[in-house]
Amino acid sequence: MQFENAMTQTTSKPSQHPARAQEIIAVAQSLIQSRGYNGFSFRDIADTVGIKSASIHYHFPTKSDLAVAAAADYRAKFLEILADIATQNLTGVRELQAYAGVFEITLERSGNVCLCGVLASEFESLTDDVRGEVDRFFKDQSVWVARAIRKGQADGEIQSTIDAEAFAPAYVSGLEGAMIIARSTQSVDHLRSAANQYLNLIKV
Amino acid sequence: MQFENAMTQTTSKPSQHPARAQEIIAVAQSLIQSRGYNGFSFRDIADTVGIKSASIHYHFPTKSDLAVAAAADYRAKFLEILADIATQNLTGVRELQAYAGVFEITLERSGNVCLCGVLASEFESLTDDVRGEVDRFFKDQSVWVARAIRKGQADGEIQSTIDAEAFAPAYVSGLEGAMIIARSTQSVDHLRSAANQYLNLIKV
DNA sequence: TAATATATATCTAGTAGTAGATAGTTGTTA
DNA sequence: TAACAACTATCTACTACTAGATATATATTA
Numbered sequence A, B: 001m002q003f004e005n006a007m008t009q010t011t012s013k014p015s016q017h018p019a020r021a022q023e024i025i026a027v028a029q030s031l032i033q034s035r036g037y038n039g040f041s042f043r044d045i046a047d048t049v050g051i052k053s054a055s056i057h058y059h060f061p062t063k064s065d066l067a068v069a070a071a072a073d074y075r076a077k078f079l080e081i082l083a084d085i086a087t088q089n090l091t092g093v094r095e096l097q098a099y100a101g102v103f104e105i106t107l108e109r110s111g112n113v114c115l116c117g118v119l120a121s122e123f124e125s126l127t128d129d130v131r132g133e134v135d136r137f138f139k140d141q142s143v144w145v146a147r148a149i150r151k152g153q154a155d156g157e158i159q160s161t162i163d164a165e166a167f168a169p170a171y172v173s174g175l176e177g178a179m180i181i182a183r184s185t186q187s188v189d190h191l192r193s194a195a196n197q198y199l200n201l202i203k204v
Numbered sequence C: 001t002a003a004t005a006t007a008t009a010t011c012t013a014g015t016a017g018t019a020g021a022t023a024g025t026t027g028t029t030a
Numbered sequence D: 001t002a003a004c005a006a007c008t009a010t011c012t013a014c015t016a017c018t019a020g021a022t023a024t025a026t027a028t029t030a
Helices: A018-035 A042-049 A053-059 A063-086 A092-110 A115-121 A128-154 A164-184 A188-202 B018-035 B042-049 B053-059 B063-086 B092-110 B115-121 B128-154 B164-184 B188-202
Strands: none
Touching: A018 A042, A018 A053, A018 A063, A018 A115, A042 A053, A063 A092, A063 A115, A063 A128, A092 A128, A092 A164, A092 A188, A115 A128, A115 A164, A115 B115, A115 B164, A128 A164, A128 B164, A164 A188, A164 B115, A164 B128, A164 B164, A164 B188, A188 B164, A188 B188, B018 B042, B018 B053, B018 B063, B018 B115, B042 B053, B063 B092, B063 B115, B063 B128, B092 B128, B092 B164, B092 B188, B115 B128, B115 B164, B128 B164, B164 B188
16 A cells, blocks of 8 residues: 555654654554554554654654554545445445455454544543544545445445435444454454444345 | 442452442543543542552552453443343333443443443453453343344344344444444434444344 | 755653552551 | 551652754755
8 A cells, every 4th residue: 555645744844754754653553553542652663663762753743643643644544445445346235345344354464453443442532633533534434334325225235214324324333343342352253243234234 | 339249350359348449440440431441540540539549559459450340340230230121121122222321321421431342442452351351241241132132023023034143242332333433523422323223224 | 076054864861750569657447 | 456448658660752962865055
């Protein structure tokens, strides 16, 4: 996947050479996804990247700035993946299956859960900047899923009685919750099964 | 609600006079539910309870011990509430609505999310003891929900094609995820709506 | 071209503050 | 008196973060 938008940061420092900044973001994302926002330190990142913790502050003045960048990057990349799925000429149901597949593959390959799901569960200890990014993520997701549902309805494979705008956030929520619980119960199947349950119920 | 089982702890110190220990557990639960396991300190609890942080170690030698006690107590109390619902002679669907209501009321009144949902999202930074408690919680929940679903099916108000054992964890996961996202989007309605979506889909 | 200036990205060394945890002491209660 | 439950005082390790120096690369100017 390509690095596109590191300048989404509201903070000052632009950082002309984004390779290292991106590297820091990637490690931060992985650490947040496995241990949470309050579960990692600048030193953890520094040790992994191979620099000193003080050097991270050059790229991201505060931990909040880093989290904002990590969440913004995560959101952007997720949107790219979804845009890619939408160009594959799939049916609505297949798109929703592919959507769930993104969650499943993440959990399967890395053992990590959704970055914004983790941040949301620590919501009270986040700055407003990070909260905003988390909020935007979930809005993104619901919009994309609602579109896929309507597509499936137009093709006659999803029940027309379903309210796409109401079911979309429920589908997203279900996958987020199932992903988090799946990790704690050591079974990707928990997530896969939940996704199938939701989908089977809305199919004609 | 009554304090029942503080001795579920695997650790040594029994603490004959459980009032203060229970007070500490209650504050710890609230802090975990709002800021996460890594988002609070012994000093936070001490300041709220009105003792010194060192005194907490008398009741709970380590932070992990405290988290285990908090999770075990949470699980026990949740089971009491569910047992209470089950004695109210409700239909299966009404029981499932009451179940969702427990989540909604918690979020509405305290702004807090499910303790075990939070812990699960920080899973990688938990000790095995805490992990076990979290795991047990979700097993509990699925068992109770599956029973309610089968009850609804027996009464003919829930579709007989639904696999109760497979849908139960999906329902629990959905409510957990919706609860976490609802807080981050500042709307209890997000949770209420998701609960209704799931239920409407399985009704006859 | 050579000298100068600026920017980038890192370092070392340090700040004040907080984390969980421990040892030993004191008052209180059964 | 003995158990309990708190205390004071302290420890080590770590937290995010900062100041100032340095090396290197890139521009700009004499």
